[in-house]
Amino acid sequence: xKVLVTGTAGFIGAALALRLLxxxxxxxxxxxxxxxxxxxxxxxxxxxxxxxxxxxxxxADIADREAMEAVFARHRPQRVVNLAAQAGVRYSLxxxxxxxxxxxxxxxxxxxxxxxxxVEHLVYASSSxxxxxxxxxxxxxxxxxxxxxxxxxASKKANELMxxxxxxxxxxxxxxxxxxxxYGPWGRPDxxxxxxxxxxxxxxxxxxxxxxxxxRDFTFIDDIVEGVLRTLDQVAEPDPAWSGERPDAATSFxxxxxxxxxxxxxxxxxxxxxxLEDCLGRKAEKNLLxxxxxDVPDTFADVQDLMDDVGYAPATPVEEGVERFVRxxxxxxxx
Ligand code: NAD
Numbered sequence: 001x002k003v004l005v006t007g008t009a010g011f012i013g014a015a016l017a018l019r020l021l022x023x024x025x026x027x028x029x030x031x032x033x034x035x036x037x038x039x040x041x042x043x044x045x046x047x048x049x050x051x052x053x054x055x056x057x058x059x060a061d062i063a064d065r066e067a068m069e070a071v072f073a074r075h076r077p078q079r080v081v082n083l084a085a086q087a088g089v090r091y092s093l094x095x096x097x098x099x100x101x102x103x104x105x106x107x108x109x110x111x112x113x114x115x116x117x118x119v120e121h122l123v124y125a126s127s128s129x130x131x132x133x134x135x136x137x138x139x140x141x142x143x144x145x146x147x148x149x150x151x152x153x154a155s156k157k158a159n160e161l162m163x164x165x166x167x168x169x170x171x172x173x174x175x176x177x178x179x180x181x182x183y184g185p186w187g188r189p190d191x192x193x194x195x196x197x198x199x200x201x202x203x204x205x206x207x208x209x210x211x212x213x214x215x216r217d218f219t220f221i222d223d224i225v226e227g228v229l230r231t232l233d234q235v236a237e238p239d240p241a242w243s244g245e246r247p248d249a250a251t252s253f254x255x256x257x258x259x260x261x262x263x264x265x266x267x268x269x270x271x272x273x274x275x276l277e278d279c280l281g282r283k284a285e286k287n288l289l290x291x292x293x294x295d296v297p298d299t300f301a302d303v304q305d306l307m308d309d310v311g312y313a314p315a316t317p318v319e320e321g322v323e324r325f326v327r328x329x330x331x332x333x334x335x
Pocket of ligand 1 (some may be wrong): 034060087180183
């Protein structure tokens with residue numbers, strides 16, 4: 001199978017691309033290697049992919065319409081996984097334009113490429129952030145998510161709406177995955193686990209928002225990759241009642257799917273830090289701070305639909321996942 005993966009130098013993209021290559025798929029990897037965080041880490045992730053003969057490394061910006069048309073025309077992918085995005089909730093308050101450029105214009109270019117080049121299946125990243133200030137737990141994809149509290153969340157919700165439109169109008173099979181706080185080896189330097197680890201090892205205090213009391217459905221990278229692969233492999237079928245000729249008549253029967261992909265085991269931030277302290281053998285000096293604007297209080301994924309439909313089965317407890325992250329961090333940075 002020839003798969004276009006965007007965001008291949010990213011945390012999730014690199015891990016997914018590696019699994020696809022290892023099982024014998026061809027991967028066309030698109031990334032613009034932007035400097036939102038350490039570019040050397042992104043390059044190091046790519047270095048794990050380049051030895052594979054099935055890997056084609058493409059440097060392009062998904063917001064660049066012509067460049068993306070050329071990628072689709074030249075490589076003709078059968079399936080697409082769109083993971084390139086401007087991520088981060090807090091940064092979306094500082095730099096809102098990046099979210100519109102990549103997450104909206106870029107995503108439109110992906111949808112157009114899929115439509116014009118007959119892509120069989122588009123899987124794309126959404127986020128648990130769409131649940132905003134929702135307090136009814138666990139979160140299900142049937143909850144109302146019309147009240148995003150960050151532009152990042154708004155852009156992800158917009159992706160779901162755009163995907164629905166392309167499914168309904170053009171019969172493009174799409175599957176959106178709402179990721180819940182992904183962590184693990186090769187993780188992101190702007191995310192809590194990475195920041196905490198670095199600061200604790202360097203003897204600096206860590207900022208603990210919401211006084212450490214919020215819960216997050218931390219999900220280990222290997223479980224995420226398994227879930228994405230299973231979703232990608234199973235193409236959404238349109239309901240027989242769906243007709244591309246009359247999309248207005250039955251849009252909800254279009255080949256459109258949307259899932260939570262989480263661990264279904266929320267953990268309080270203070271416990272997560274405790275697990276990290278145990279793995280590092282050091283205590284953290286904590287700056288206890290209030291919840292940040294745009295952050296959501298607790299997250300907890302109902303993953304029953306993904307379990308039923310593709311056999312998703314998250315298996316990694318945080319004790320194991322954090323330990324694996326720490327082992328990778330110490331090895332990668334030699335500390
Ligand atoms: P990441 O930042 O590590 O990876 C994104 C990659 O996309 C980066 O390598 C970046 O250089 C690339 N990129 C960004 N803008 C681009 C553009 N315009 N053109 C080409 N490449 C571009 O993030 P990640 O953690 O791997 O997240 C992957 C996806 O999952 C994102 O869509 C993110 O919003 C979503 N997500 C992640 C999490 C998480 O916990 N990691 C949670 C919810 C949703």
